[in-house]
Amino acid sequence: MKDQNSIQLGNQAKLKPSRYNFFFEADDGYILAYNALSNSLARVDQEKSTLIKKILKNPNKFSFNTDDKEKLKKDLLKGYFLIDEALDEVEILKMRNRIGRYSKEYLGLAIAPTLACNFRCSYCFEEKRSESMTAEVENALIKFVESRLDVAKVFTVAWFGGEPTLKFDTIERLTTNFQQLCKKNNVNFPPMSIITNGYLLSKEKVQKLKELNILSAQVTLDGPPDVHDKRRKLIDGKGTFLKVLENIKAAMDILHIHIRVNIDKENVDRVDELSEIFKENGWLDKVPFYFGHVEAITDSCADISTHCFSTKEYSSIVIELLKKSKKKGLLSYRYPSSSHFGFCSADKYNTYVVAPSGYLFKCWNEITFSNNNSVGSVFEEDLTPQQINTLTRYLNWDPFTNQKCVRCNLFPICSGGCPYNALNSRKKDNCIDFKYNLHEMLRFKYDEVKLKQKAKK
Amino acid sequence: MEYLVEGYDVLSHEQLQKVTAGQECSFAGCTEHCSLKIIICWIICKMDSSVIENQNAN
Numbered sequence: 001m002k003d004q005n006s007i008q009l010g011n012q013a014k015l016k017p018s019r020y021n022f023f024f025e026a027d028d029g030y031i032l033a034y035n036a037l038s039n040s041l042a043r044v045d046q047e048k049s050t051l052i053k054k055i056l057k058n059p060n061k062f063s064f065n066t067d068d069k070e071k072l073k074k075d076l077l078k079g080y081f082l083i084d085e086a087l088d089e090v091e092i093l094k095m096r097n098r099i100g101r102y103s104k105e106y107l108g109l110a111i112a113p114t115l116a117c118n119f120r121c122s123y124c125f126e127e128k129r130s131e132s133m134t135a136e137v138e139n140a141l142i143k144f145v146e147s148r149l150d151v152a153k154v155f156t157v158a159w160f161g162g163e164p165t166l167k168f169d170t171i172e173r174l175t176t177n178f179q180q181l182c183k184k185n186n187v188n189f190p191p192m193s194i195i196t197n198g199y200l201l202s203k204e205k206v207q208k209l210k211e212l213n214i215l216s217a218q219v220t221l222d223g224p225p226d227v228h229d230k231r232r233k234l235i236d237g238k239g240t241f242l243k244v245l246e247n248i249k250a251a252m253d254i255l256h257i258h259i260r261v262n263i264d265k266e267n268v269d270r271v272d273e274l275s276e277i278f279k280e281n282g283w284l285d286k287v288p289f290y291f292g293h294v295e296a297i298t299d300s301c302a303d304i305s306t307h308c309f310s311t312k313e314y315s316s317i318v319i320e321l322l323k324k325s326k327k328k329g330l331l332s333y334r335y336p337s338s339s340h341f342g343f344c345s346a347d348k349y350n351t352y353v354v355a356p357s358g359y360l361f362k363c364w365n366e367i368t369f370s371n372n373n374s375v376g377s378v379f380e381e382d383l384t385p386q387q388i389n390t391l392t393r394y395l396n397w398d399p400f401t402n403q404k405c406v407r408c409n410l411f412p413i414c415s416g417g418c419p420y421n422a423l424n425s426r427k428k429d430n431c432i433d434f435k436y437n438l439h440e441m442l443r444f445k446y447d448e449v450k451l452k453q454k455a456k457k
Numbered sequence: 458m459e460y461l462v463e464g465y466d467v468l469s470h471e472q473l474q475k476v477t478a479g480q481e482c483s484f485a486g487c488t489e490h491c492s493l494k495i496i497i498c499w500i501i502c503k504m505d506s507s508v509i510e511n512q513n514a515n
Contacts, residue, residue, distance in 0.1 A: 039464025048458065075458035338464060449461045 014085035015059040020409050021081050023049065024439045026446050033081060034442055036412040037089055039338040040079040041442060048072065056082065093340055093412055094400050100341020101348045101395070106154040107145070108351035111174070112367055113159070113167035115356055119197050119240065122231045123264065123307075125298045126162070127368035133170050137358040137378065142177045144378040149185040152350065159214065160195040160364065162356075165205060175212045191215040197232065199240055201247040206254050216256040219248055220292075223261075224273040231267060245277075252287060259289035264307045268317060275325040285331040291318050293433065297365050297421070311429050315436035322444055331451065333444040336434050339415040346394050346419040354378065362394045363420040393423055410435055 020036035031049035033042045044052060051072065055062045059082055064070045076082035083089070114132035117124075133141075149155065157178065159171055175192070182189035191213050198219035209217070221244065222228045229239030251257055259278075261271055271291075278284050293314045296305035309317060322333065345351035346362040352375070353361040359374040366373050375391040376383055383391065399405050399416020408414070410432070416422065417430035434441060 033458070035464075039462075040460060041462040042458050042460045044458050052458075072458060075460075079460065079464075335462060446461060 015082050016085045017056040017059065018080050018083050019089055020412055021056070022409070022438065022442075023052070024442075026443055032439075032442055032446055033079070034438075035079045035081050036336070036338075036410055037093075038078075038080040039336060039413065041335075041445065042075070042079060043446065052076065052081075060085075090400075090406055090411075093415075096340040097342060097400070097415060103348075104148075104151045104350050106156065106350060107148045107152040108156045108158075108345060108348070109145070109354055110158045110160055110345060110352070110364060111141075111354045112161045112356055113164055113170035113174075115162040115368060116166050117161060117163040117197075118166065118199060118234060119163065119232055120235055120237075121197075121233075122266070123262065123294050123301055123304050125301045125365055127298075127300045129368055130162075131356050132162075132167050133356040133358075137356065138170060138174060140358055140378040141174065141354060142181070145178060146181050146185075148350070149181055149187050152187055154188045154190070155182055156190060157192045158195065159192065160367075163197055163200070164194055165196050165200040168205065168208070171214070172208070172212065175214070179213075189213075193217065197240070198244040198247050198251075199234075201251055203250050206247075206251040210254050214255075216258065217251065218258045218260055219244060220260045220262060221245070221248075221274060221289075223267045223270045224277065227267050227270045227273075231262075245281075248287070249281065252283075257287055259283075259287055260292045261289060262292040262294045263314065263317065263321075264294035264304070264309065266307050268309075268321075272321055272324040275328040275330060278330075279328050284325075284329040288332050290334055291321065298369075300368070311431060311433055312436050315433040318433065319437050319440045326444070326447075331448060333448050334441060335445050336413040336438070336441075338413050340412060343415045343417065343419055347397055349395060352376070362390070365420050394419060397423055408435070410438065 018035055018037055022034040022036070023031055026032050026043065030043040030045060033044060033052070034040070051069070055073070055076065062069075064073050073082065114130075115126065116130040116132060117126075117128075120128075145155070155178065157175075161167075164171060171194075179189060181187070193216035194209065194214050195218045198217075201217070201219070209215075220232065221241070222231045225239065225241040228241040228244075232240055234240060248257055248259070261274060263271060274289075275284065278287070278289065283289075293309070293311065294304070295308050296302050322330065342348045345353060345364075351362075353364055353367055355361060355367055355374075357371070358378040359371050360376040360378065361367060361369065361373060362375055372386055373390060375387050375394070397416075397419050399411075399422075402416060405411055405414070405416045408431075413434060414432045417432055421430050
């Protein structure tokens, strides 16, 4: 028997087109075919495209009477462009959503060893606080993890803060203990990641991160030096660009460095200058960089709301920025992620955000929120009624009750969007940016794949 | 029909293992605020949201 998550194609006695098909023209005249359920992208020539239209219009009356047509049918079935008539794709998504969200087979933690930060970014969503994890909390967290590893098969950790490198000793101690626990319990403990501002990423620290198996680091650069320094400054107001750039250069051969570029109305006109800097450093084809949408997601950053773009505006701005970067030689583009198994840590049963106090939250945005927003603590097995209520809000959040989402043909790559925004009514439009720029983003991806194919030959 | 990117549903078990065991699904793909999403996806074989580019597809 195949895995229950697999879509059984059966004997395909009767067929129908998927509700998640997209067909659109690429710049070179080919037709791109994308299916959001399989998350696959293919290309066909104009002639085949015409044939596909005929097939999908009425697959059960179409005569697959040649080898070519039979091959095309197989290809369409492979990417779920064509599916068994008996299948209900929404119900398949619903099953996967439940399986993924409520599984105990993996334990995922995002750990903030400290809330202290050496930066004062203009758009930070966290309240300015400075508490760090004590030895007591570290020990309780180790016991908490141990108690969950008897069921979990995989344990993942992401480090963030505050600025996590300010409490490097905590990262080292916890990691060493987690590694021992996973070994003892035969649990898969894959490479970890860290979200850092990069300012303290000395060569020694980078080397140590590698030794600890923290192999990916996300570092943010928000534009050329003057723009970045205005937005991402030290506590004393001094700039950080040059130091961060220097550290990235030293780290990039040791860790997987990913550069995030946050976009709002304050820097949008200058961010493309970063491409020039990346080009000068030979990074355009080496260091993945991607844009982040700055949003007023908590009360701490509510005052920046006038600087923020709506998702629709942001989606179109990203396309313009990518066009400019492409001209300068950018080679890597973002591709949709299917979110069949839940959106993020917030809607899953066994994933938590760990605050330095030992309180557990569901969403990263809540890390500096009051303990009243927590869903537990590493010190207590029993939850308070308030914690139970917060937990049930997240775990019972069900995008399948929103008919607008269920009817949307991008539902497999969005699953209703950010649970935090949905539950807290932070945004009127909780749709993801692909809703507004899917075709353009897939065209970028197509060009990237073509270039790589060409380079291989 | 030439497949350029194959979602995990389309991948064979061997391909899935290759993706989930290594670096091919990177969290660079994640532009969401919460990168934990990808870290989890990266690892959980059948819960993986990764894709591989089928550079040999023809």
